Amino acid sequence: MLFLHSAHHLPTISSPYKGSDHSPPWLHPVCHDDESFALLKFKESFTINQSASACSKVSSWKPESGDCCRWDGVKCNADTSHVISLDLSSSCLYGSINSTSSLFQLVHLQSLNLAENHFNFSRIPTAFRQLSRLTNLNLSASAFSGQITSKVLELSNLISLDLSYNPLKLQKSGLKSIAQKLTNLKELDLSGVDISSTVPNIFANFSTLTSLFLRDCGLHGEFPIEIFHLPNLQYLLVGHNTYLTGSLPDFNKSSPLQYLGLTGTSFSGELPNSICNLKSLYYFAAGNCNFSGPLPSSLGNLTQLILLNLYVNRLHGSIPQSIFRLVNLENLNLFSNRLSGTVEFDLFLKLKNLKSLQLSGNNISLLIKPACTNATFPKFEILTLSSLGLSEFPDFLRNQDELGLLDLSHNKIHGQIPKWMLNLSKNTLWALDLGFNSLIGFDKLPVILPWTNLQYLSLDSNKLRGSLPIPPLSVISYSVSNNNLTGEIPHLMCNLSSIAFLDLSSNYLSGLLPQCLGNLSDSLVFLNLHDNNFHGTIPQIFVEGNKLRMIDFSQNRLQGGLPRSLANCTMLEALNLGHNQMNDTFPFWLGILPKLSVLILRSSGIYGAMRNPNRNFDFPNIRIIDLASNDITGKLPSQYFKNWKAMQVGHVKGLVYMQANGTSTTPMGK
Structure with a gap:
């Protein structure tokens, strides 16, 4: 006992094996022969693209390589040497899988990840129930199909279940059964699965949940507002369920929410002032919903926000000055609301990390001062400033060399397109919309426009004169209608x-x-x-x-x-x-x-x-x-x-x- 007590106070010794995959052989468990055989048989049941670099995990699986505990993607228990974890995500496996698969001989498995392979639209085998020790199961984006077998619900030790982005269907009572039977679940992702039901109220009692992803599942009816108050819920994504209704609650100060995705639902009502209580929130996406009312000034207290997307709602009033306190913000999208007032663009200078700004489709008047040529201006990747009353090209664009999308349409910009625009983000710009202005042409029209990766170009409804501008070879969509072009x-x-x-x-x-x-x-x-x-x-x-x-x-x-x-x-x-x-x-x-x-x-x-x-x-x-x-x-x-x-x-x-x-x-x- 004295020795054990003293061991806690031994100095740390740097090991030559630290940070390496090659730890001393006497610390390695040795794989059981039957489990090694089962793994090899499992590998041989699939076609594998050996030329793809992402498929290197199973390339080390060879009979002569001996100990399977050393194989990529395989982890064994240090005491029993049984295989307890198998991670074959993105391993280019192609083929069918059923209950006779040797996979189900690995009965000591605690974690199984088969995500991003192609199982040829197999049904999820009922034999999964044999893996009763599983705590983590990930079959996402792996081409399983059909109805989700109820045998998965017998895996009562599951902490994490991810069946997302497969053409699967969950029986009508499935969500309720999950809440009743998988009571240890912390993470649930059924995004893209056909659920086509309401979210049962029993989910509000699912106190262990930390992550709930139900994107694009055909959910409908009223979303239980109590789910927002689950004590451990950090990630909630129910977007792209068109007929899912609901509203936001008064949030508690103790709420651990970090990620909230409601885009493409029928959530409505006002954004509550209590949203400021979500101190850990870094992602808030509620675009294309039915929210109304003003933007609460308390949004400015969400200092961790990286993304704020509220496009296509019925929000009105002015943009609160507190928004400009969100110094970590990278994406701000307020497109197509009913916001009004004058906004001084130089306020966005404070948001040094801003990469995407979309303000189009409002009644905002944007005031851009010459001072915006400041070299410390954020480097934008997406910028949509249409219908904002601009009368000339914003001079700060001279310094933008990372733009991907630029929309200055439906303004009052007149005259020639300046020479410096032809140097704007030459290698990154993929979409440019200058339509519905009063432009008369390029100051110096090149033979071919210089943006080498441009895919979408709109110059509609201007007063362009002269010969037809030639887009680069990369263009997919080119529109120059309603101009005065000749030749x-x-x-x-x-x-x-x-x-x-x-x-x-x-x-x-x-x-x-x-x-x-x-x-x-x-x-x-x-x-x-x-x-x-x-x-x-x-x-x-x-x-x-x-x-x-x-x-x-x-x-x-x-x-x-x-x-x-x-x-x-x-x-x-x-x-x-x-x-x-x-x-x-x-x-x-x-x-x-x-x-x-x-x-x-x-x-x-x-x-x-x-x-x-x-x-x-x-x-x-x-x-x-x-x-x-x-x-x-x-x-x-x-x-x-x-x-x-x-x-x-x-x-x-x-x-x-x-x-x-x-x-x-x-x-x-x-």
Whole structure:
């Protein structure tokens, strides 16, 4: 006893094995042969991508390597040598798993992590109940499917259970059963699991819980307000449950909440002043909810906040000055509320860690002083300042070299885009929106815009003059409609091999449509050249296998026949060739397109009689067809109306003909 007592006072001796995976062999347990065999058999039941570096865990599992307690991902009990922990997360395992798997021979397992593998949509085996010692079970994002077996609920020692992001379904009474049977649980993550039920009131008695993640589960009904008062709850995420209602309580000073995610729910009411009691809160996301009332000034007491997202609510009043005390804040999103008043932008200088600031969609007037050229200004990654009354480009942008998204749309910015903008975050900018201002062009237009990773570019509704700006090869969406651009479409545009959305409508562009537009067929989904001065025939640019869903060439001076290559557009939903000078008969051959629902040929030079439809060309999904102001003769065959069954069902609201990439075309022609 004297020796044991003295041992506590022995000086610390630096070991040559400290910080190393190679501790002395006499301290290592030696794996049991049957467990080593079971592990090898488990490995052999899967296909493993040996070339992937992330799959190195099982590469050391070989019969000749001896002791399995030394294998990556395996941990053994120091006294009994039994395998007690198995971590094979992100190990590139692919294949099915069932109750005959050798995994279930490892009955001493206390912790099992199989997350981020692919188990080929297997059901969760009932044999999990054999692992009765399990305290931690993680099967997240591992392609399990079907209903969650009730046998998991027999694992009464579980402290942590993560079944998230699998196509799983929990029986209706499942949440209640979890609270009743897994009474030791501290961490529960069922995000992405189909639960489709209310949250039972019994969860308010789940006093051991520290983490509750139920994101995107189809929850509905009233969220029990008492759950917010669970004495140990630190992490609560119930976002993206559209029909989940609730309100925030008066928070206690003893609340340990650190993470609160309510985004995309129907929570409502005001933000309570008592929110200041959440002294440990660092993440508060309640965007796209129904919260109303003012922003409480007590938010300024949440000094640990890193993220504050309250976008798309009905909050009103001014932004409280206390917000600028949140010196740890990295993300502030107040987009699309009813906030008002004048905000001095230099106040954000105090928030040195701020990386994302989104204020658009309010009635705020933003006052930016010249002093904002201060070199210590935060380095933004996301900045949305649309609809804030700006009359010129904020000068502080000169110092921004890490921006990813910049939105200055719907302001009053006029004149030329300054030269220094072309040096703005050249390598990081992926989205730029300067639409709905009064810009007349670039101070010096380069051959190709310089942002090498730009994917989304909008210059809509300005007063841009001269030739068409050419975006970089990385662009996915490019919109420059409603400007005063002139000239032809440059052949450089045909190099945009990733572009999906191209809108050059309502300009003064002219010339022939270049044949090389066919180069874009592999990626292009939306093509709008409406209301320009293009002439000549439409080239045969629509190759087989293209992805086009919407084409609008209306209000030009196009001539000749309709290109027969349009029949290759098997994904096409809307086609507008109205108000041109074409010369062709009715294109019955377009009736083969299975998804075509809108066909506009108004005033386009279509002539002759419409023949009876061929059963192979019957426009199976057509809902809107406009043939007005043409030279069509004879009667419209009644058989068309019998075939056009899509007109008899469904409803096209107003003049919204289609939507592509979130952009509504209303209407497609003037």
